[in-house]
Amino acid sequence: MSEHYYNAKDLSKFGNVADFQKDMADKFFSYYGEVFKDSELTAREKSLIALAVSHAVQCPYCIDAYSSDAFEKGWSEAQMMEAVHVACAIRGGASLVHGVQMMNKVKEIAM
Amino acid sequence: MKSLKAGNNILAAAHEQIAIIEHGESGDFALVPFQEKLEQSNIFPLKPTSINILQVNIGKMCNQVCKHCHVDAGPDRKEIMNRETMQQCIDVLKQNEQFTTIDITGGAPEMNPHFKWFVSELSKLGRHIIVRCNLTIILANKKYFDLPQFYKKHHVEVVSSLPFYTQDRTDRQRGNGVFENSIKALLMLNEAGYGIEGTGLVLNLVYNPAGAFLPTAQSVLEKEYKDALMKRHGIAFNNLFAITNLPISRFLDYLLNSGNYENYMEKLVNAYNPVAAENVMCRNTISVGWDGYLYDCDFNQMLELKVNCSNKHISNYNDSELINREIIIGQHCYGCTAGAGSSCGGAVA
Numbered sequence: 001m002s003e004h005y006y007n008a009k010d011l012s013k014f015g016n017v018a019d020f021q022k023d024m025a026d027k028f029f030s031y032y033g034e035v036f037k038d039s040e041l042t043a044r045e046k047s048l049i050a051l052a053v054s055h056a057v058q059c060p061y062c063i064d065a066y067s068s069d070a071f072e073k074g075w076s077e078a079q080m081m082e083a084v085h086v087a088c089a090i091r092g093g094a095s096l097v098h099g100v101q102m103m104n105k106v107k108e109i110a111m
Numbered sequence: 112m113k114s115l116k117a118g119n120n121i122l123a124a125a126h127e128q129i130a131i132i133e134h135g136e137s138g139d140f141a142l143v144p145f146q147e148k149l150e151q152s153n154i155f156p157l158k159p160t161s162i163n164i165l166q167v168n169i170g171k172m173c174n175q176v177c178k179h180c181h182v183d184a185g186p187d188r189k190e191i192m193n194r195e196t197m198q199q200c201i202d203v204l205k206q207n208e209q210f211t212t213i214d215i216t217g218g219a220p221e222m223n224p225h226f227k228w229f230v231s232e233l234s235k236l237g238r239h240i241i242v243r244c245n246l247t248i249i250l251a252n253k254k255y256f257d258l259p260q261f262y263k264k265h266h267v268e269v270v271s272s273l274p275f276y277t278q279d280r281t282d283r284q285r286g287n288g289v290f291e292n293s294i295k296a297l298l299m300l301n302e303a304g305y306g307i308e309g310t311g312l313v314l315n316l317v318y319n320p321a322g323a324f325l326p327t328a329q330s331v332l333e334k335e336y337k338d339a340l341m342k343r344h345g346i347a348f349n350n351l352f353a354i355t356n357l358p359i360s361r362f363l364d365y366l367l368n369s370g371n372y373e374n375y376m377e378k379l380v381n382a383y384n385p386v387a388a389e390n391v392m393c394r395n396t397i398s399v400g401w402d403g404y405l406y407d408c409d410f411n412q413m414l415e416l417k418v419n420c421s422n423k424h425i426s427n428y429n430d431s432e433l434i435n436r437e438i439i440i441g442q443h444c445y446g447c448t449a450g451a452g453s454s455c456g457g458a459v460a
Binding site: 012038042043044068071072073074076 | 275279280320325326327328332
């Protein structure tokens, strides 16, 4: 096993996943490329969404990739940080809203 | 901020830059040689397709000291073209009708005391004239306030750098206050008719990344610039050219100091585009230095790589020799072939 789980240089080897399963990798990368093209949303808008999602899923490869990509596409530092806050708010909210479930359960069993 | 030359920086020497560009700071940084890429694209040796643009750098003097400047220009640079060399350029243009465009650059070319004379003489030849104006020069001194009218009189195409449509990114690259003055200058150019539909007066802007990254799609950026500048400042312009920063001079210094050099070079190499390589600007341009020497492009000029011909000076310009020459290449050339490519006119692919 590696001595550490994440290596920044591994990002450039992403395409190598095809070495073990080519058909699925080809389909994934084709789909991935299609998703990020200009369409109903612009590639620029999608980049900011990807940045936020990268933080939500806490993928260091994605954070590196989409921090560069979003900045290159002209989003400002403040806009990018607001996108991270959106991810944070949703993640925090997702925990907190389960508090209602906790309340429901407690009310169900409490006298 | 001083130029690298005034600060006695080692990178002020072209041979030191070339050593780093070819082998990295450590001396053992190896990337695929640019020549190998051209060989794979079947365009090595790289040769001109035609020669129809004369790009003349009339001096390194500038009122700004931009962090990314490949010329290492600034107020402390005194190397400027004299009138005799300008006259030699005019003579070459007269004798060689294939030159359709003369592209004047610097530094801030307007700071050369012979600038107005040069443009006035050139306009008599009926060729297309481009001036690369940094915008702030128009407001730098009263004697420059009439530049928009002067450009208009001689029907000059104005090409101006505006690294971004926001103040923070522009000022970070070009210095405090540059964005505000650039906006004022653009309004003056619009007032003269530049960038306004129907006037025929062309105002093009240049975007270049404020950092160690490549430009995004030129057409997308152009739309954003047009929307943002019109909405926020009421400014109109014609086209946006997205230009990649080449690892030369002050941008090289920035890359090394920020620890971005190797990653940036890898980005350029990975983004090599054979279509862009086919269309690089050195294939139809001759670049003239402030002292009259000839180069394949403004970048080779700054690396002091003179044309690969026996006649290397504008005073003995030899068109047949130049059209048959081999263009000098190096690892820095990856900057012009990355992604959609890059030239003084923006993307090429």
